[in-house]
Amino acid sequence: MVKSTYQPPPGALLPLSPGWTEHKAPTGHTYYYNAETKESTYQRPGPAPSPINPSMSSYLQHQTVPQVNLSDPAVANAFMAQYVQQQPHTHGQRGGFGPRGRGGFQPRPRPQPRDKPRTKVAIPGCDPWILVYTKYERRFAYNPDKKTSYWRIPEKLMPAILELDQARIRQKAEGKTGEASPEKETSATPAAAPQQPEPEAAQHDYDSSEYEEVEVTDDEDDVGGGLDQDGNPSKRQRTEDPANDGPAEFTEADIAAQLAAMGADYGDMEMGEGEGEGESWEEGDEGLPLSDEDARELFKDLLNDFNINPYSPWEKLVEEGKVFDDARYTVLHTTKARREVWEEWSRAKIQELKERRAKQEKKDPRIPYMALLQEKATPKLYWPEFRRKYKRDEPMKDPKLSDKDREKWYRDHINRLKLPQATLKADLKKLLESVPLSALNNQTVASHLPPQVAGDIRYISLDPKVRDPFIAAYVQGLGPQPEAGEVAEEDEAVKKAREERCKRERALQERERAVAEEKRRQEKKLQYERARLRDEERELERAMQVSKRGLHSQLVEGRAEPGS
Amino acid sequence: MPAIRPASKRKAPPDGFSDIEEDLLIFGNKMKDAQNTPTDNIPKHQAQWPIFQISHQRSRYVYELYYEKEAISRPLYEWLLKNGYADALLIAKWKKQGYEKLCCLRCIQTKETNFNSTCVCRVPRAQLKEDQDVQCVGCGCRGCASTD
Ligand SMILES: [Zn+2]
Ligand SMILES: [Zn+2]
Numbered sequence: 061m062v063k064s065t066y067q068p069p070p071g072a073l074l075p076l077s078p079g080w081t082e083h084k085a086p087t088g089h090t091y092y093y094n095a096e097t098k099e100s101t102y103q104r105p106g107p108a109p110s111p112i113n114p115s116m117s118s119y120l121q122h123q124t125v126p127q128v129n130l131s132d133p134a135v136a137n138a139f140m141a142q143y144v145q146q147q148p149h150t151h152g153q154r155g156g157f158g159p160r161g162r163g164g165f166q167p168r169p170r171p172q173p174r175d176k177p178r179t180k181v182a183i184p185g186c187d188p189w190i191l192v193y194t195k196y197e198r199r200f201a202y203n204p205d206k207k208t209s210y211w212r213i214p215e216k217l218m219p220a221i222l223e224l225d226q227a228r229i230r231q232k233a234e235g236k237t238g239e240a241s242p243e244k245e246t247s248a249t250p251a252a253a254p255q256q257p258e259p260e261a262a263q264h265d266y267d268s269s270e271y272e273e274v275e276v277t278d279d280e281d282d283v284g285g286g287l288d289q290d291g292n293p294s295k296r297q298r299t300e301d302p303a304n305d306g307p308a309e310f311t312e313a314d315i316a317a318q319l320a321a322m323g324a325d326y327g328d329m330e331m332g333e334g335e336g337e338g339e340s341w342e343e344g345d346e347g348l349p350l351s352d353e354d355a356r357e358l359f360k361d362l363l364n365d366f367n368i369n370p371y372s373p374w375e376k377l378v379e380e381g382k383v384f385d386d387a388r389y390t391v392l393h394t395t396k397a398r399r400e401v402w403e404e405w406s407r408a409k410i411q412e413l414k415e416r417r418a419k420q421e422k423k424d425p426r427i428p429y430m431a432l433l434q435e436k437a438t439p440k441l442y443w444p445e446f447r448r449k450y451k452r453d454e455p456m457k458d459p460k461l462s463d464k465d466r467e468k469w470y471r472d473h474i475n476r477l478k479l480p481q482a483t484l485k486a487d488l489k490k491l492l493e494s495v496p497l498s499a500l501n502n503q504t505v506a507s508h509l510p511p512q513v514a515g516d517i518r519y520i521s522l523d524p525k526v527r528d529p530f531i532a533a534y535v536q537g538l539g540p541q542p543e544a545g546e547v548a549e550e551d552e553a554v555k556k557a558r559e560e561r562c563k564r565e566r567a568l569q570e571r572e573r574a575v576a577e578e579k580r581r582q583e584k585k586l587q588y589e590r591a592r593l594r595d596e597e598r599e600l601e602r603a604m605q606v607s608k609r610g611l612h613s614q615l616v617e618g619r620a621e622p623g624s
Numbered sequence: 625m626p627a628i629r630p631a632s633k634r635k636a637p638p639d640g641f642s643d644i645e646e647d648l649l650i651f652g653n654k655m656k657d658a659q660n661t662p663t664d665n666i667p668k669h670q671a672q673w674p675i676f677q678i679s680h681q682r683s684r685y686v687y688e689l690y691y692e693k694e695a696i697s698r699p700l701y702e703w704l705l706k707n708g709y710a711d712a713l714l715i716a717k718w719k720k721q722g723y724e725k726l727c728c729l730r731c732i733q734t735k736e737t738n739f740n741s742t743c744v745c746r747v748p749r750a751q752l753k754e755d756q757d758v759q760c761v762g763c764g765c766r767g768c769a770s771t772d
Contacts (some may be wrong), residue, residue, distance in 0.1 A: 093755040371643045410695040
């Protein structure tokens with residue numbers, strides 16, 4: 061769904077998320093209320109909470125007209141995203157517009173989904189359960205109250221879903237138009253509620269056999285009340301539509317998380333033929349190789365690997381969206397959990413950097429002195445003048461440096477300032493190249509360069525505005541810190557940390573493999589299921605033909621009787 | 625919301641500034657964008673909301689770096705305040721019980737309002753009717769009571 065360019069057709073209202081109902085305020089404003097979470101908003105809560113994004117900005121929620129500069133693509137994306145993502149209130153609804161869910165602009169186009177929920181139907185008699193069909197025609201059962209979902213249909217839902225399927229088969233058998241007789245429909249799906257009404261503007265060939273249609277009615281308050289906000293008594297659902305990626309209830313990340321969370325556990329989609337394990341897989345996560353701790357650590361690895369600046373605000377991570385496509389992003393299932401881990405990580409990381417810097421500066425007194433030179437030295441001052449002027453500065457007093465050295469570096473530095481930029485750049489490059497990968501690698505943070513670099517005169521010759529991007533580019537092109545060479549030097553803790561990381565990653569890989577395999581199996585089954593469906597249809601058709609013929613022959617007989 | 629001092633008129637920042645320089649620049653650019661956005665099509669009272677919001681976010685950023693994460697030094701923190709990167713008065717409020725999430729200083733001034741009370745966004749969620757939705761006219765805040 062959520063391409064940043066997706067523009068909802070004007071006037072087309074998106075479906076309300078489950079749990080939300082529409083109300084009119086005394087002032088005439090329409091607002092929406094969620095009885096479950098006790099949240100309310102003027103902004104229509106559309107497709108559901110995404111685990112990716114914190115709740116959409118309260119600022120944007122009230123705007124009916126662009127208040128942003130849409131000529132800026134990033135801003136335009138963010139602006140459009142409010143229509144598409146329609147982030148309702150997942151967490152942190154209130155609390156100023158501070159960090160918790162009041163982040164304002166979130167200019168991030170969502171990553172392209174793979175599979176995603178497309179339509180859903182309430183499961184008759186099993187309120188509040190709904191059956192969700194995905195783009196790839198898989199389906200899963202979803203409980204909006206508990207926010208749990210199962211690829212493998214829980215046994216208690218099976219009879220009702222079987223009935224739904226039979227209704228659909230009957231309906232198909234009665235003609236592809238989908239205009240089944242109302243009695244039949246209601247009897248088959250008494251509680252069915254549409255959650256994905258078609259945008260009015262969309263033109264689709266409903267008669268095409270490519271679309272499987274489920275006629276549903278809307279007569280249920282707890283599920284349906286929040287869903288069919290248009291007040292249309294009945295809507296049509298489409299289970300397949302390659303053209304229009306309209307928004308649906310679940311995001312890709314949700315699906316991914318569900319897939320991941322359920323791991324090898326989902327899979328039985330054979331209707332009515334479940335293995336009858338009933339409750340044993342109730343909460344999904346059991347029996348998985350990834351522990352909670354592993355998930356947290358994997359998320360931290362992710363932050364480390366993407367060189368996330370621990371000083372940056374959380375909103376930046378979300379706005380940039382660099383990490384979303386990494387599988388480790390979804391090992392934690394909620395934004396809240398991710399934010400917590402991020403918080404923990406950033407604190408620890410900052411602490412670590414501080415300590416490392418303090419150690420470095422102690423080790424190498426040249427670093428603060430070079431920094432002073434870079435900042436204050438000027439060809440206008442001779443050494444004695446400079447020394448007098450800054451004699452109170454720490455680096456000028458540091459007993460670990462001799463005055464002779466200080467003077468030499470000062471003169472060198474001033475002389476170097478006269479050199480052409482190209483020479484200075486070449487010198488800096490030479491300096492960087494002289495540093496071994498163990499000290500300077502793609503994990504190096506710009507503000508924490510090794511002393512070999514930060515304490516060298518060549519480091520301070522260039523203006524930081526030129527130098528820093530140059531170094532950043534160089535560092536990015538480097539490989540990772542070599543693992544083998546320094547093992548001996550590493551203390552136990554580091555070694556252990558690395559081993560644990562390997563273990564976590566193996567577990568993640570295993571899980572992904574299981575998920576992929578499950579997906580393949582799923583697709584096979586689906587094909588089988590479809591083939592079976594076609595067979596059943598054919599049989600039904602045949603049966604009906606027979607009964608027509610039977611009726612015909614009865615009529616013939618009846619006509620024949622009076623004559624005999 | 626004090627204005628950021630131009631780089632030419634201020635003292636060089638203390639150590640640690642380079643750690644946060646980029647993020648401050650991003651805030652600065654956002655602020656510029658917000659200020660340059662034409663406001664012809666929107667209700668007048670809403671025009672300033674993005675500016676309040678970005679200002680709040682930036683203050684919060686500085687506040688968290690100093691008080692919560694202890695990521696920046698006292699000299700740097702003071703330098704940031706002095707140069708307008710964060711609103712010292714607002715931060716002073718955040719340190720007080722009951723004001724931890726305050727959106728802006730205007731919302732706790734009683735004089736400007738009709739009912740001689742603070743802004744509706746200060747009312748705790750629990751005291752609102754279930755389906756009541758609030759948003760403050762002044763800064764666009766949707767609720768900043770500490771208990772929320
Ligand atoms: Zn407020
Ligand atoms: Zn207010």
